[in-house]
Amino acid sequence: MKYMLMMNTPERGSYQAFNWPRQDFQAHVAFMKDFIKKLGASGELVAAEGLAGPDQAKLVRAGNDGKPVTDGVFPEAKEFLAGYWIVDVESPERAYALAAQASAAPGPGGKPLNMAIEVRQVMSGPPPELL
Amino acid sequence: MSSSSLDAHAEQLLRELAPQVLGVVARRFRDFSAAEDAVQEALIAAAMQWPRDGVPDDPRAWLLQAAARRITDHVRADAARRRREELVVSLIPPELQLVLAPDSDEAAGRDDALALLFMCCHPALSPASAIALTLRAVGGLTTGEIAKAFLVPEATMAQRISRAKQSIKASGMPFQLPTAEERTQRLGAVMHVLYLIFNEGYTTSSGPELQRRDLSREAIRLTRMLHTLVPEDGEVAGLLALMLLTDARRAARAGPAGELIPLNEQDRRLWDSAAIAEGIALVSATLSKGSIGEYQVQAAIAAVHDEAARVEDTDWPQILALYEVLLRMSDNPMVALSHAIATAMVQGPAAGLELLKALDADGRLAGSHRLDAVRAHLLERAGEHEAAIEHYRRAAGRTTSIPERNYLMTQAARLSDARE
Numbered sequence: 230m231k232y233m234l235m236m237n238t239p240e241r242g243s244y245q246a247f248n249w250p251r252q253d254f255q256a257h258v259a260f261m262k263d264f265i266k267k268l269g270a271s272g273e274l275v276a277a278e279g280l281a282g283p284d285q286a287k288l289v290r291a292g293n294d295g296k297p298v299t300d301g302v303f304p305e306a307k308e309f310l311a312g313y314w315i316v317d318v319e320s321p322e323r324a325y326a327l328a329a330q331a332s333a334a335p336g337p338g339g340k341p342l343n344m345a346i347e348v349r350q351v352m353s354g355p356p357p358e359l360l
Numbered sequence: 361m362s363s364s365s366l367d368a369h370a371e372q373l374l375r376e377l378a379p380q381v382l383g384v385v386a387r388r389f390r391d392f393s394a395a396e397d398a399v400q401e402a403l404i405a406a407a408m409q410w411p412r413d414g415v416p417d418d419p420r421a422w423l424l425q426a427a428a429r430r431i432t433d434h435v436r437a438d439a440a441r442r443r444r445e446e447l448v449v450s451l452i453p454p455e456l457q458l459v460l461a462p463d464s465d466e467a468a469g470r471d472d473a474l475a476l477l478f479m480c481c482h483p484a485l486s487p488a489s490a491i492a493l494t495l496r497a498v499g500g501l502t503t504g505e506i507a508k509a510f511l512v513p514e515a516t517m518a519q520r521i522s523r524a525k526q527s528i529k530a531s532g533m534p535f536q537l538p539t540a541e542e543r544t545q546r547l548g549a550v551m552h553v554l555y556l557i558f559n560e561g562y563t564t565s566s567g568p569e570l571q572r573r574d575l576s577r578e579a580i581r582l583t584r585m586l587h588t589l590v591p592e593d594g595e596v597a598g599l600l601a602l603m604l605l606t607d608a609r610r611a612a613r614a615g616p617a618g619e620l621i622p623l624n625e626q627d628r629r630l631w632d633s634a635a636i637a638e639g640i641a642l643v644s645a646t647l648s649k650g651s652i653g654e655y656q657v658q659a660a661i662a663a664v665h666d667e668a669a670r671v672e673d674t675d676w677p678q679i680l681a682l683y684e685v686l687l688r689m690s691d692n693p694m695v696a697l698s699h700a701i702a703t704a705m706v707q708g709p710a711a712g713l714e715l716l717k718a719l720d721a722d723g724r725l726a727g728s729h730r731l732d733a734v735r736a737h738l739l740e741r742a743g744e745h746e747a748a749i750e751h752y753r754r755a756a757g758r759t760t761s762i763p764e765r766n767y768l769m770t771q772a773a774r775l776s777d778a779r780e
Contacts, residue, residue: 272520
């Protein structure tokens with residue numbers, strides 16, 4: 230079963246991590262690279278991407294002429310998607326365990342960030358034989 | 361094979377020969393992992409060369425030779441493995457060192473295929489790994505084809521297969537036919553893996569549908585092979601019958617836009633009558649032999665459904681009786697749920713709804729959309745439309761299958777439209 234693990238950043242503007250001490254930032258990046266590598270080796274990785282900072286995000290709607298109308302960074306939003314992993318795992322428990330590992334990525338001073346990771350199952354799966 | 365120019369007959373031939381060839385090569389070279397790689401390469405070579413040069417007179421010998429040549433090439437190419445080359449050569453009887461002759465003993469070919477199947481469905485492997493390895497080693501599918509069927513990147517599937525092979529290596533399991541005792545112990549795991557492959561193929565949710573249809577066809581083919589190898593086993597026959605009787609309804613199960621059509625609304629003229637006849641014959645033969653297992657009972661239930669030419673002809677009392685047998689064999693809440701439906705069909709929706717209350721207390725189906733979906737159906741039949749709408753919607757919100765969600769939302773919308 231596939232799950233999407235979503236890492237949110239609570240701040241607007243550019244990522245806070247860019248302001249961390251160089252050593253802490255590097256440790257964070259090294260952790261993330263290692264995490265991906267392990268997921269690849271276990272045969273559980275489907276996809277993973279980091280997203281450009283919220284300061285570059287645009288909200289797009291179709292205008293009356295069908296052409297895109299873009300709007301700036303949404304001021305009302307409290308959180309922004311910073312990146313995601315899609316994993317194919319044996320059980321929901323395994324997806325939660327992986328999310329916990331990602332959540333414990335090191336932050337400033339090497340302390341675990343314990344950021345919230347949203348876990349959502351990807352739609353698929355067998356239809357019921359009962360219906 | 362991925363080559364479109366390989367005709368269906370040749371493709372079928374390759375799939376059938378793959379486990380036999382792998383069995384022989386693994387037995388001769390005593391290295392499952394290397395043998396598996398070599399046979400995959402031989403299959404790919406065949407897929408490329410046969411459409412151009414024609415299918416060889418003895419395709420099995422051709423594949424054996426191609427695989428043997430590759431495995432020897434690999435051993436030679438790796439200087440660090442020189443010592444192993446000597447070992448490999450020393451393991452091959454001198455008369456076989458020049459030419460790897462096709463097995464004259466047909467029974468050995470059969471036993472090799474069985475040994476392979478048991479090895480790939482090892483209980484120590486995760487189901488996902490066992491499925492991948494079985495499809496590759498016994499089914500002869502390429503890693504790319506398996507990855508496509510499971511909608512994961514090829515690199516992911518390659519890792520999964522490679523880890524499965526490492527686990528088998530680490531377990532120190534020799535490549536040999538399981539003893540009668542081991543066979544009995546592990547036949548359950550083998551059947552479970554085949555059943556999972558079938559279910560994956562039966563899915564009508566997202567993804568390239570053709571690939572998945574291939575997968576259930578492959579599951580049927582492998583189960584048929586297993587049935588030929590152990591014809592005396594009633595559960596294997598039951599599993600094959602269950603697959604045939606379920607797959608027979610495939611053409612009627614989805615509408616033009618891929619929408620789910622439930623059993624009671626299907627156009628039964630679209631059912632595959634040959635598959636139904638074969639399934640019914642299998643299940644009748646096995647039920648008369650005594651010692652009944654769960655797959656056989658499930659197959660018997662599917663047979664009763666398939667035997668009814670019209671939905672109103674369905675023999676619900678017989679289905680209810682079979683579910684009662686199944687309930688005594690298994691503690692599966694899904695069986696209890698189906699039993700509640702059958703009860704409702706025989707004794708009325710109120711009796712079914714009463715049984716669902718016990719499942720609420722059970723807790724294992726808590727939060728499952730299936731309990732909501734069944735309750736919605738029974739409430740609708742009981743005339744309680746408001747409550748039915750609510751449960752259809754709740755079930756739709758909880759399912760992870762897109763066709764199923766659309767079906768449930770449509771049911772809710774139908775009832776609420778009728779209200780206005």
